[in-house]
Amino acid sequence: MSAPLSAFADTLNAAVAANFTKTIEEIGLGFKAKTGHEVKFAFGPTGKLYAQIKNGAPFDLFFAADTAKPEALLKEDLVKKDSYFVYARGVLALYSPTLPVKSDYKAVLEKAEFNHLSIANPKTAPYGQAAEAVMSKLGVYDTVKPKIVNGESIAHAFQYVQTGNAELGFVALSQLVDPQSPAYHKGQYWLPAQDMYAPIDQAAVILKKAENNPVAQQFMDYLRSDEGRKVIERYGYSIP
Amino acid sequence: MMDMVELFGVHVSLQPIWLTLKVAGMTTLVLLLLGTPLAWWMARMQSSFKIVLEALVALPLVLPPTVLGFYMLIALNPNGLFTQFLRVFGFEGQLTFSFTGLVIGSVFYSLPFAVQPLMHAFEAIPNRLLDASATLRANVLDRFFTVVLPLAQRGFLVAMTLTFAHTVGEFGVVLMVGGNVPEVTRMVSIAIFDHVESLEYAEAHLLSGMMLVFSVVVLMLVYGINRRFGVKVG
Numbered sequence: 377m378s379a380p381l382s383a384f385a386d387t388l389n390a391a392v393a394a395n396f397t398k399t400i401e402e403i404g405l406g407f408k409a410k411t412g413h414e415v416k417f418a419f420g421p422t423g424k425l426y427a428q429i430k431n432g433a434p435f436d437l438f439f440a441a442d443t444a445k446p447e448a449l450l451k452e453d454l455v456k457k458d459s460y461f462v463y464a465r466g467v468l469a470l471y472s473p474t475l476p477v478k479s480d481y482k483a484v485l486e487k488a489e490f491n492h493l494s495i496a497n498p499k500t501a502p503y504g505q506a507a508e509a510v511m512s513k514l515g516v517y518d519t520v521k522p523k524i525v526n527g528e529s530i531a532h533a534f535q536y537v538q539t540g541n542a543e544l545g546f547v548a549l550s551q552l553v554d555p556q557s558p559a560y561h562k563g564q565y566w567l568p569a570q571d572m573y574a575p576i577d578q579a580a581v582i583l584k585k586a587e588n589n590p591v592a593q594q595f596m597d598y599l600r601s602d603e604g605r606k607v608i609e610r611y612g613y614s615i616p
Numbered sequence: 617m618m619d620m621v622e623l624f625g626v627h628v629s630l631q632p633i634w635l636t637l638k639v640a641g642m643t644t645l646v647l648l649l650l651g652t653p654l655a656w657w658m659a660r661m662q663s664s665f666k667i668v669l670e671a672l673v674a675l676p677l678v679l680p681p682t683v684l685g686f687y688m689l690i691a692l693n694p695n696g697l698f699t700q701f702l703r704v705f706g707f708e709g710q711l712t713f714s715f716t717g718l719v720i721g722s723v724f725y726s727l728p729f730a731v732q733p734l735m736h737a738f739e740a741i742p743n744r745l746l747d748a749s750a751t752l753r754a755n756v757l758d759r760f761f762t763v764v765l766p767l768a769q770r771g772f773l774v775a776m777t778l779t780f781a782h783t784v785g786e787f788g789v790v791l792m793v794g795g796n797v798p799e800v801t802r803m804v805s806i807a808i809f810d811h812v813e814s815l816e817y818a819e820a821h822l823l824s825g826m827m828l829v830f831s832v833v834v835l836m837l838v839y840g841i842n843r844r845f846g847v848k849v850g
């Protein structure tokens with residue numbers, strides 16, 4: 377069946393943080409089915425996307441993995457007025473295929489009888505900062521520190537655990553609840569209380585280029601509708 | 617603490633630079649030792665199996681480094697085949713997230729840059745020269761040092777400079793295998809990536825500028841070698 381309104385169908389280009397790939401692809405399909413408009417997604421590390429946008433990349437929408445880069449664009453006046461919003465909040469999970477982290481996370485971390493614990497690089501990834509905060513709160517950071525390896529993104533941190541190079545790691549819940557994930561229903565995870573770490577807010581903006589494009593606003597509205605939220609929550613994010 | 621320096625008003629750590637030079641140096645040495653016999657074997661090979669070997673050696677030129685890195689992550693993991701193999705010889709540590717792991721990854725990644733120039737240099741050495749020296753009772757080592765080495769000098773120089781330079785610029789493999797551990801596996805390319813991701817553009821520019829100058833110098837060196845030695849054997 378051809379999509380409704382196809383005579384007026386528009387195509388948007390969105391730059392999206394890699395961790396949100398599957399979620400937004402599904403939302404994009406729903407949006408297309410409903411409106412006939414297509415959104416094309418370019419995925420990558422947030423900082424790289426930010427640098428591309430700053431240097432004139434022709435994106436209409438930007439979905440970051442943090443709030444810092446959209447805020448920076450806001451300051452640089454590259455963003456449609458009042459379009460900034462937090463579209464998802466990441467949930468941190470301590471995951472291990474072999475160790476009893478669900479029941480005994482504290483003992484596991486205190487004893488630190490493992491060779492490597494992977495986290496996302498705290499210098500660049502909010503998930504990494506959250507992992508450090510949780511370990512500090514538990515008073516185990518100094519014990520565990522020599523065993524920490526840094527994934528360049530939360531995807532790398534997850535791969536280190538998944539391939540057995542690190543016995544456990546702080547990953548994103550979204551990587552564990554996806555039925556296609558190799559970690560789905562394998563091993564254990566513990567979800568630290570959300571007040572143990574600063575919220576891992578992911579913010580989005582409409583960029584200057586699409587300032588007057590109603591479809592850009594339409595997509596943002598769809599993402600925030602019940603339909604969109606359902607998808608986001610199903611993929612392991614919460615919505616503030 | 618990491619040795620920080622101030623250059624052009626920007627503070628950067630030089631640690632990743634030292635580490636990168638160490639990994640690149642060690643990789644060049646290993647590839648010289650392993651690549652020379654391999655290249656020689658391939659250069660003298662008559663069977664069509666040579667095509668298979670050439671394709672395998674060239675693989676790192678084609679595969680995205682992150683793919684190579686992901687395979688290495690699986691191959692080098694503590695329960696992986698390669699690690700188990702080393703356990704037989706009493707190896708107890710872990711390869712990933714270590715200097716050794718970085719070197720192993722780099723050896724695979726830079727393999728074509730060492731083997732291809734060497735192989736072409738060896739191929740250009742006529743058999744009659746080796747036969748002649750053999751009739752003069754030169755043994756294999758003699759023949760290597762007095763005939764092959766001087767004739768393949770250019771190949772060796774090009775192989776060494778390219779291997780070294782290519783390893784310096786490595787990103788995907790070290791990113792996957794290294795784990796970005798400060799002072800252990802954080803190489804220059806990763807440090808630059810980190811700076812860009814954290815919007816520290818001044819630091820990124822400084823390190824990138826150093827890489828750029830280094831790369832131009834090395835490439836000029838390679839082309840200089842090529843020109844100076846010209847076509848050697850005929």
